[in-house]
Every structure is written in structure tokens, then in C-alpha cells.
Amino acid sequence: MSDPFASFDASSLSFADVEPGEGQRWTTWPATIPTQRGPQPWPAWVVTDAGALDTELGILKTGKEADVFLLERAVPGDAAQRTLLAAKRYRGSDHSSFHRSSVYTEGRNTRNTRDARALAKKSGHGRAVAAVAWSLAEFEALCRMQELGAPVPYPVQVNGTELLMEFIGDESGIAAPRLAQVRDDLAEHYAQVVDIMRIFAAAGFAHGDLSAYNLLVHEGRVRVIDLPQIVDIIANPQGLDLLHRDCVNICDWFTRRRVACDAEDLFAELLAASFA
Numbered sequence: 213m214s215d216p217f218a219s220f221d222a223s224s225l226s227f228a229d230v231e232p233g234e235g236q237r238w239t240t241w242p243a244t245i246p247t248q249r250g251p252q253p254w255p256a257w258v259v260t261d262a263g264a265l266d267t268e269l270g271i272l273k274t275g276k277e278a279d280v281f282l283l284e285r286a287v288p289g290d291a292a293q294r295t296l297l298a299a300k301r302y303r304g305s306d307h308s309s310f311h312r313s314s315v316y317t318e319g320r321n322t323r324n325t326r327d328a329r330a331l332a333k334k335s336g337h338g339r340a341v342a343a344v345a346w347s348l349a350e351f352e353a354l355c356r357m358q359e360l361g362a363p364v365p366y367p368v369q370v371n372g373t374e375l376l377m378e379f380i381g382d383e384s385g386i387a388a389p390r391l392a393q394v395r396d397d398l399a400e401h402y403a404q405v406v407d408i409m410r411i412f413a414a415a416g417f418a419h420g421d422l423s424a425y426n427l428l429v430h431e432g433r434v435r436v437i438d439l440p441q442i443v444d445i446i447a448n449p450q451g452l453d454l455l456h457r458d459c460v461n462i463c464d465w466f467t468r469r470r471v472a473c474d475a476e477d478l479f480a481e482l483l484a485a486s487f488a
């Protein structure tokens with residue numbers, strides 16, 4: 213008897229034949245509104261087809277306020293429409309250990325007074341509001357820095373507490389190492405980190421939490437991540453202190469690895485760039 217599946221051709225699958233399995237959902241792209249999508253033109257690899265499935269491929273890292281997962285977004289049967297994404301999900305549950313203190317948020321408005329009160333009280337509702345606000349803040353920071361030409365992961369979309377961005381790593385899903393794990397070419401990496409800090413400063417911003425853990429090294433290029441707390445150097449009362457702290461963190465790390473650099477010189481240069 214002939215095998216009825218022998219000639220099965222996945223490309224003949226139609227939309228109606230596919231159902232999300234375990235660890236899958238329909239793509240959330242169609243549900244996002246334009247302001248929740250990354251800057252145009254969308255890179256060619258962004259899958260916008262409503263027939264795509266999102267598949268959970270595992271956890272990349274659990275953090276203090278958010279967990280980062282590896283997600284595949286792909287159109288079943290269409291090998292050309294498959295991409296890996298990093299899904300950063302802010303936790304709504306327990307932000308009691310949230311280390312990004314209110315210094316970062318000074319000057320930001322919360323229009324809804326119920327939300328403002330809930331945030332202040334750190335109630336359950338307040339924590340949920342904070343998780344949504346932080347993912348939106350990070351998405352907007354990524355968009356802004358992407359448009360300024362900083363090497364950030366391309367921000368694909370934000371949806372509630374979930375931010376989807378370009379996965380920095382290889383095709384098999386292995387994430388790029390953090391700078392903290394890299395031993396080679398450190399002088400070159402330092403130069404690239406300074407370039408990144410210059411782009412931020414020229415736009416009036418400091419990263420605010422810059423360290424060898426928030427820099428990834430992929431194919432010889434340094435990429436900066438984890439931007440929800442970027443600060444306006446001048447408008448934020450802590451702006452100068454946070455810029456200075458970024459300079460000290462970075463120069464301490466490189467100095468310990470015998471790369472010649474000076475935090476005060478770097479701070480002065482970036483400050484000048486922010487006023488230019």
C-alpha cells in the first residue's frame with residue numbers, strides 16, 4: 213500500500229490547516245497598532261504575515277525585573293519567512309526588588325491618576341502598570357536609539373508587558389556573549405563602547421545602567437541592550453551623576469583588563485558632546 217504521507221508537501225498547507233500547538237500562539241504582530249511597531253522601513257527579516265506562528269524555544273535569561281525568551285516567528289511551510297526574536301517580558305507580579313529606582317522616572321508623566329496612585333503604593337495593580345510602562349519605555353528608547361544609528365537590537369514590537377526585538381546571536385539560537393565573558397580584542401571593543409556612548413550623549417542621553425553585562429559582542433561588533441532607564445542628561449536631576457556612573461563602570465571594567473582609559477576624560481568628552 214502506498215504511504216499517503218510520502219508526498220506530503222508542507223508548502224501546500226493553507227492557513228486553515230494550521231493550529232498553534234503547545235508553546236505556540238498566532239503571531240501577535242497583527243494585533244499591534246502602528247505606534248507599537250518598530251521604525252520604518254521594517255527590516256526585510258521582520259515577519260508581518262498574519263499566518264505566522266510564534267513558537268517558544270526556551271529561556272535566554274531570567275532577570276530581576278524581566279525574563280528574556282527565545283521566540284521563533286515563522287510562517288509554516290515557508291522557509292523564507294522565519295526569524296528568531298528575543299522576547300523580553302517584564303514581570304507584573306513582584307517588583308518589590310525593582311532596582312531601577314524612581315530617579316529614572318522623574319519628569320515622566322503618568323496621565324491616569326489611578327495609575328499614579330497605584331504606582332506610588334506598589335499595589336498589585338501598580339506593579340502591573342509598572343511592567344507595562346517599563347516595556348513601553350524600553351521599546352521607545354530602542355526606537356529612538358535605532359533611529360540615531362546606535363547598535364541596539366532592532367525593536368520589532370511592544371505589546372503590554374512583552375517587548376519583541378532582534379535576537380542577537382546565531383541562527384541556531386545561541387545568544388551572543390556579554391562583553392563580561394569576552395577576553396579578546398578589548399581595546400577595539402572599548403572604542404566601540406565609546407562610540408555608542410557618544411551617540412547617546414549627542415542626543416542628550418545616558419544609558420543609565422551601562423556595564424559589561426548590558427553589552428553583547430556579536431561578530432566583532434558591540435551591541436548595547438537593556439535600555440528602559442535611559443536618562444536625559446540635563447532634564448533629569450540625576451542625569452549627570454548617572455552619566456558619570458556609566459563612565460566609571462565602563463572604565464573600571466576595561467582598566468582592570470589593561471585597556472588604557474580614564475573615566476573623568478570620558479565623562480568630560482561626553483558632556484561636551486551633549487552640549488554640542
Ligand SMILES: Nc1ncnc2c1ncn2[C@@H]1O[C@H](COP(=O)(O)OP(=O)(O)OP(=O)(O)O)[C@@H](O)[C@H]1O
Binds near residue numbers: 275300425426439
Ligand atoms: N536582543 C537580545 N538578543 C540576545 N540576547 C539577549 C537580547 N536581549 C537580552 N538578551 C540576553 O538576556 C539578558 C538579559 O537582558 P536584559 O539585560 O535586557 O534584561 P534584565 O532583566 O535587565 O537583566 P538583568 O537584570 O540581568 O540586567 C542579557 O544579558 C542577554 O544575555
Ligand SMILES: [Mg+2]
Binds near residue numbers: 425
Ligand atoms: Mg541587563
